[in-house]
Amino acid sequence: MSMLTLALFACGSREPHASGSTPGPASSTISAEPRTTNDGKASASPSPSALVNGDCNVIGDNNRLVCMTPLPQSRGRVSLAIHNVVTAFFSGTPDQLPTPPNYPLDAAQGHCDDWSEWLTGTDGIYLFDPSVGLTLEAGSDDLVVIKRVDVEVFRRVSAGSGTIIKCLYGGGSNLGYSITVDTLKTETRFEAFDSDETGRMPPASISLGNAGSESADIGISSPPGNLYEGSIKVSVIINNKPDVITIGTAQRPFRWHSGLVSGADPDGPKYDWHPLQERWVRDFDPFSVR
Template identity: 50%
Template structure:
């Protein structure tokens, strides 16, 4: 075969713009020099950590002393806890009722995402006392594909698939997505803590994304995540009619606020 008939075809990106060489790195003719860069598959592996299914918060103080919150749009009157997540974090006397997070996992067919461990670090814990309940969401929650429970007392993490009776310990168990099993997976992380106590701490997720170790954290020493554990409603209260919410029209705290009755 002569040089004039030689065709070089490489599935890559070509860096030579000479005549006779096209963008697919195919060269035709004599004495062509082709420099190609291999095109790697696009990666989609990703992990995101956020608050999830937060409906209420607890203020350590009397209703008349409730601090002014951030304003929110009127069309978000039925659900504005997400709007207030930054305000909750910046207000030392406010604790979310329960602790729940969403772990969003994404992977392409060539990716591999592994959640190795989910753990908590407690900075401070103290007994709860009477306070004021804040309500900021009035709809129902949603279920995630995987449930992860972090026992902050025993420092033990377990997980199970939604609607499954099989529970595994993490580690050594792990949540894996990718390598042919591409798509999205949501995991709900719940902190199981000691009843009747106020907590300050952080949630830590250890993962491997395409061979690279990653750590995702919610809460810091200077700005910790705060939550109250009250299984019976002894401190928070069991009746939402006693809860307070910020009225977006009246610009004041209202007891028993009903967003469905707003004009």
């Protein structure tokens, strides 16, 4: 099967969990040839030497200038961050919900980003239909390639009943590409939001070869009715250097809920933290907060 490579050109933003390198500029050395007297002996004056950063110019006689062209500074970078969280599943009753960080009143309609670390780092909380944002950045001389995206499952259990947490009211944003990892088929596919481009990774890859940035949304498709613990691994090549960026470890796994089950219907009762009352409330109205 032939390799399919997509060149992407757009704008994006920086996120955590990043990989990249930034080589510094090269420097140059100036040295002077030793001066000699009429009898052929070296002069007592020491030979000057200097480092040149920038223009390769030198003033004086009998100087030898070795000048190297500075290397362009690399902007090649790939980063991962939780994206578009709307609801989460807590494997307990409403009165057992753990206390979250409070959030500013102007974030009442959407505070999942404020809770990102709390949601992903608290035992018993699993994201519904999780989405991870992938951002590529490149300078004019960089080549950034996404070779593959994989999901490793550490643990799977039946979901059972629980409590739904909601922290976003309204739609999320679409990134440039959608990448879906099917854990049952062990297959990864992508498609563009603004074109008919699709592919299977591998052999297809996503690359950015011009100055700018691009983004993609990583989703997970798993058999429904289960709670999962695992990790998302993105294999990248930045300027011919391979690397793997990961969200989720054995010590702090990435947790997700794979779909609808009895007692965990996202269309059923939901709970959110009231920033003024500082308690969990059922069917929270974010527009009631002033």
